[in-house]
Amino acid sequence: MIDMISNMLLPYLFLFSLTLFYFLYILPKFIKNKSKSSPPGPPGLPFIGNLHQLDPSTLPASLRNLAKPYGPIVSLRFGFNSVIVISSPSLAKEVLKTQDLLFCDRPLSFTGERKMSYDGIDIAFSPYGEQWKKMRKIFNHHLFSPKRVQSLSYIREDEIESTMKEMHDLALSSKMINLSEMMKNVTTNIMLRVNFGKRYQEVFGPLDAIQACLVDRHFSDIWPGLPFSGLVDQLLGKTNQLEKCFQDLDSFYQKQIDEHLNNQKHKRANEQEEDDVIDILLQLAKDELFSLTHEEMRAMLMDVLVAGTDTSAASVVWAMTSLIKNPKMMKKAQEEVRNVIGKNGKIREADHLPKLTYLKAVVKETMRLYPPTPILLPRETRKDVIINGYEIKKKTQVLVNAWAIGRDPESWENSEEFLPERFLGGRDIDFKGNDLELIPFGAGRRICPGMSIGVVTTELLLANLLYLFDWGLPNGIKTEDITYDTMPGITMHKRNELCLPAHVHF
Numbered sequence: 001m002i003d004m005i006s007n008m009l010l011p012y013l014f015l016f017s018l019t020l021f022y023f024l025y026i027l028p029k030f031i032k033n034k035s036k037s038s039p040p041g042p043p044g045l046p047f048i049g050n051l052h053q054l055d056p057s058t059l060p061a062s063l064r065n066l067a068k069p070y071g072p073i074v075s076l077r078f079g080f081n082s083v084i085v086i087s088s089p090s091l092a093k094e095v096l097k098t099q100d101l102l103f104c105d106r107p108l109s110f111t112g113e114r115k116m117s118y119d120g121i122d123i124a125f126s127p128y129g130e131q132w133k134k135m136r137k138i139f140n141h142h143l144f145s146p147k148r149v150q151s152l153s154y155i156r157e158d159e160i161e162s163t164m165k166e167m168h169d170l171a172l173s174s175k176m177i178n179l180s181e182m183m184k185n186v187t188t189n190i191m192l193r194v195n196f197g198k199r200y201q202e203v204f205g206p207l208d209a210i211q212a213c214l215v216d217r218h219f220s221d222i223w224p225g226l227p228f229s230g231l232v233d234q235l236l237g238k239t240n241q242l243e244k245c246f247q248d249l250d251s252f253y254q255k256q257i258d259e260h261l262n263n264q265k266h267k268r269a270n271e272q273e274e275d276d277v278i279d280i281l282l283q284l285a286k287d288e289l290f291s292l293t294h295e296e297m298r299a300m301l302m303d304v305l306v307a308g309t310d311t312s313a314a315s316v317v318w319a320m321t322s323l324i325k326n327p328k329m330m331k332k333a334q335e336e337v338r339n340v341i342g343k344n345g346k347i348r349e350a351d352h353l354p355k356l357t358y359l360k361a362v363v364k365e366t367m368r369l370y371p372p373t374p375i376l377l378p379r380e381t382r383k384d385v386i387i388n389g390y391e392i393k394k395k396t397q398v399l400v401n402a403w404a405i406g407r408d409p410e411s412w413e414n415s416e417e418f419l420p421e422r423f424l425g426g427r428d429i430d431f432k433g434n435d436l437e438l439i440p441f442g443a444g445r446r447i448c449p450g451m452s453i454g455v456v457t458t459e460l461l462l463a464n465l466l467y468l469f470d471w472g473l474p475n476g477i478k479t480e481d482i483t484y485d486t487m488p489g490i491t492m493h494k495r496n497e498l499c500l501p502a503h504v505h506f
Helices: 002-033 056-067 089-098 111-116 130-143 146-151 153-172 179-196 201-215 229-235 238-262 277-286 294-308 311-324 327-341 349-355 357-369 402-406 451-468
Strands: 073-078 081-086 385-387 390-392 397-400 469-471 502-504
Touching: 056 073, 056 081, 056 402, 081 089, 089 385, 089 397, 111 201, 111 238, 130 277, 130 294, 146 451, 153 179, 153 349, 153 451, 153 502, 179 201, 179 277, 179 294, 179 311, 179 451, 201 238, 201 294, 229 238, 238 277, 238 294, 277 294, 294 311, 311 327, 311 357, 311 451, 311 469, 327 349, 327 357, 327 451, 349 357, 349 451, 357 402, 357 451, 451 469
Parallel strands: 081 397
Antiparallel strands: 073 081, 385 390, 469 502
């Protein structure tokens, strides 16, 4: 009888404990941090804040809709986390450029990012400081300098040629081509060779798993400080799942480092090839140019592989989705590529890409509407700061909605339409962080260091697809049946895979 009464009372005791914790600890904290001059925002509910107003699969659009009644800067609560969301070019400039130094920290509040960044020692999630400056210098001057990115063109051309041959065979046998899968495979193979010098099929599974882990928020992420939140994550299996995902990749990275050190099993098909990322990092450590631990090397490998395999593939799929729904633009892009390359030619980065002005406009327009990272990685204020007349407290999390900025009707005419022609003639808008209306890679000191290799990979892939094949729709499918629905995640992926029939042109 006593046990039965205890079991009946337990849920009520738990709810009472949560309520007490909220009113004694969380609510006073929000009141303290919320000044009269804080940005406006919609009222939230106890415990969940504004989470009930958000759709994870359309998060950028949800955030834009929430912000509309309040303006381009809005205060929200995600569980126990206070967040400021920026959704206009002018305020993005304040955060990313004008007052960049005050907004350039990263919050390590999410379990997945904290784990994958090796507790914040990588370039993506490390707080602003000497560690991040060291990482940036290595990335910008040694791993992805303009000269080095250009020197790796043979890898991109080789892997893309191999993929095009595979697609050629599928087209000749009248089989459907899964562009989503094939673009992901080719970009992964490119980055594997950049990192390690060769392909590794066994890493594809762990990479998929790690992407899923980064999307899956933990109970303790939403309600930090809540008693037993860590236990809830363990009971739900989230802790063990994340640990396994991390260990699978971490042990793989260390194995590659060891093989490079021992110079065993590390054999290249062509000894004239450029050094891979591990070669460069080991040489930097050997020359004592930088103090580098193996853990820091593994953190950099994680950044390059996880980010580098995802964004270019997604961008190509979005470009092809937009072109297949706009046949006249598809034809125009194909004619340009074929006129520049000629018959039975081979696309070379240095010779041909600079001449493909319409294709470059297609890529820009794709990244305007479907930025690889629609919500830029979160920033955190380093001290109290004033923006647009509002007071933002120290250690406040700030999100920049690049998706909403790219669709801002005050910056773009017919902002929801796919119109590559808007980038032809007139003002030359780039996505290198100079024009805040278009920031698919961010801006300021924390702009994505892999931007140049990502853009050139996207352009080269798209040029080959348009040059070699004529694309159509599956039987019974109309252009309006091809949707723009998205999946939840750091990178904006198309929800439904893009599968199209192709006919060999050359």
